[in-house]
Amino acid sequence: MYNKLNTLNINLTEEKKELFDKYISLFLNYNENVNLISNNDSKVLFEKHIFDSLAMNLFLTNKKIKVLDIGTGGGFPSIPLALVFDEMQISAVDSINKKINFINHAKSELNINNIKPICSRVEDLPENLKNSFDIVTTRAMADLREILEYAIPYTKVGGYFIAYKSLKANEELDNAKNALKSLNAVLIDKIEYNLPIEENNSRVLLIFKKNKNVLDCYPRKNGLVKKKPL
Numbered sequence: 396m397y398n399k400l401n402t403l404n405i406n407l408t409e410e411k412k413e414l415f416d417k418y419i420s421l422f423l424n425y426n427e428n429v430n431l432i433s434n435n436d437s438k439v440l441f442e443k444h445i446f447d448s449l450a451m452n453l454f455l456t457n458k459k460i461k462v463l464d465i466g467t468g469g470g471f472p473s474i475p476l477a478l479v480f481d482e483m484q485i486s487a488v489d490s491i492n493k494k495i496n497f498i499n500h501a502k503s504e505l506n507i508n509n510i511k512p513i514c515s516r517v518e519d520l521p522e523n524l525k526n527s528f529d530i531v532t533t534r535a536m537a538d539l540r541e542i543l544e545y546a547i548p549y550t551k552v553g554g555y556f557i558a559y560k561s562l563k564a565n566e567e568l569d570n571a572k573n574a575l576k577s578l579n580a581v582l583i584d585k586i587e588y589n590l591p592i593e594e595n596n597s598r599v600l601l602i603f604k605k606n607k608n609v610l611d612c613y614p615r616k617n618g619l620v621k622k623k624p625l
Contacts, residue, residue: 399446399591403449403452403453405479407479411479414478415478418501418505421500421504421505429497432444442592443592446590447472447534447598448475448476451476451530454555454600458480460484461529462483462484462485463488463532464485466533467487467488467489468489469497469498470487470497470501474487477509477510480509482509484511485509485510487510487511487512489513489514490515518615528550529551529555530550530554530555530557539558539567539568539570540624543558543603544614544620547579548578550605553606555605556580556605558603560598562597564601568582568601573625578605578613578625579605583602584601586600587599588600
């Protein structure tokens with residue numbers, strides 16, 4: 396199973412493989428009582444969620460970075476990234492308490508010292524977190540116009556926002572031109588890859604670079620990001 400990660404330039408040590416075995420067992424047992432992902436998805440946990448989470452390595456060169464994972468859900472991509480890259484410091488944010496509870500549980504059980512779970516809406520994060528992360532990322536969260544407004548304010552100038560996307564990536568990019576202009580960000584790369592499953596396996600990482608600071612009003616509160624996207 397783990398040799399499939401070779402296509403992502405990841406070669407796990409035996410120690411790391413054992414750690415992932417424990418993580419997978421922990422996740423599946425927890426998921427039986429708390430619905431983090433669907434039963435169908437749990438059957439392809441590695442292929443659809445863990446492998447996908449680690450696709451960020453196709454872009455990464457420096458691993459000693461601060462990462463903000465927005466809308467982390469059950470810990471994707473934050474937990475797989477934290478397990479592979481010990482030097483990466485990851486803040487995992489989600490507004491749903493049961494999902495953050497699982498990340499705290501996994502952190503304790505697996506001694507994951509480089510992850511910090513935060514239960515909060517993105518727009519309610521402390522102001523001092525703005526402009527402070529080398530990479531901000533989100534996976535399967537919302538339309539690109541929305542997630543750009545959530546992510547770019549927390550990305551440091553010269554840093555990157557990485558959006559995990561699939562079939563509608565180009566359509567969303569076309570609709571996000573105004574958002575990119577307003578948020579002083581630019582698309583610098585699109586990295587395509589395939590999940591090791593038979594159906595609907597095409598994925599893409601959209602890589603955006605932040606060129607300068609944005610207005611303090613972003614991200615807007617009171618649901619305006621969703622109601623009136625940029």
